[in-house]
Amino acid sequence: MEKRLVTVDFTExxxxxxxxxxxxxxxxxxxLDSLNQALNEVERNTKCRAMITTGEGKFYSNGIDLEWMMTVDSEAIVKFQKALENIMWRVMHFPLPTVAAINGHAFAGGAFLAMSHDYRVMRSDRGWITWNETHLKLRLGDMLLNLLSKKVLAMKSIREAVLFGKRVTADQAKELFLxxxxxxxxDLIPTAKQVAQEALGPNxxxxxxxxxxxxxxxxRPSGDKPFLPETNLKGSKL
Known part of the structure; x- marks a missing residue:
């Protein structure tokens, strides 16, 4: 049986x-296709009240697979850009309370995915959340800037975690409202469930x-400019 990259478990x-x-x-x-399939499963389950996403081991998500992008043609890159944009907006507009249970590192695209959720719970003893595009010499396009403007409201947070791409620990992330x-x-999943339950309220x-x-x-605006221009990708160091 083919290994599933993203799985869904429904609790009682x-x-x-x-x-x-x-x-x-x-x-x-x-x-992204596997993640979309998982979201489809959640939406089809009418008994489900909230969704929690998490990773395994050291990583929540380390972001865009730049090595893969270096091996594909421009048509695949455009298709990927649209797919990632769609997944971000799908999570932002998901019809259930959503909580990112950040079990480890959440870098760049992984940090954007976490911020697309309604809430975030982060492992306290290990892992960073950060946007390292400045260090990769990659610019953020309209869609990701739009997401940040809606989800990260404090200028100090933008400055430290995005502009200077600092590796933010859990206690710093809480202080910065990330x-x-x-x-x-x-306690990561139980805490995430508690957060979701509080969002749902008694009714x-x-x-x-x-x-x-x-x-x-x-x-969701229309006509966004691409967030990862191919010229920037080809000129960056992995």
């Missing part, structure tokens, strides 16, 4: 645990209304 108390299980969980077309809470690895939230509210608050 109504949570979907989406696990990224491909090492560093770098984004390429195959990985994550909502931090905890030991053994729950209607799926359709929640999604409409997210779409109103996080308006």
């Amino acid at each position: 108390d109504g949570f979907a645990i989406v696990r990224m299980k491909n090492g560093q969980n770098r984004f390429n077309l195959v990985f 994550v909502d809470s931090m905890t030991e690895l053994s 729950g939230i209607d799926r359709d209304m929640l999604q409409k509210m997210k779409q109103d608050l996080y308006v």
Whole structure:
């Protein structure tokens, strides 16, 4: 049986645990397709009340698979850019409360994925969250800048984690409002479930209304410029 890069487990108390299980969980077309399939499973389950995403081992996600991108043609890069843009907006507009349980490093695209969620819980003793595009000599396009403007409101946070690409630990991330809470690895999923439960409140939230509210608050613009121009990619050092 072919190994699934992203799996979904449904708990008896109504949570979907989406696990990224491909090492560093770098984004390429195959990985994004697997992630999309997992999101489809969650949406089809009408008994599911909230979604939690996490990784395994040292990594939540180490971002875009630049080595893979160096091996494909421009058509595949454009297709990938659109697929990643769609996955970010899909998570931002997901019809359930979403929590990123950051078990390890969340770099660049991985940090963007975490920020696409409603909430973030980070492992306290290990792992960084950071945007290292400055160090890779890669510019951020409209879509990712738009995401940051909606999810990271403090200028200090933008300056430290994005502009200067510092490796932010869990306690620093909480101080910068990049994550909502931090905890030991053994309590990561239980804490994420508690966060989601508090978001749901005692009476729950209607799926359709929640999604409409997210779409109103996080308006998806049309005609965004590409976020990872091929000229920048080819000229950067991996």
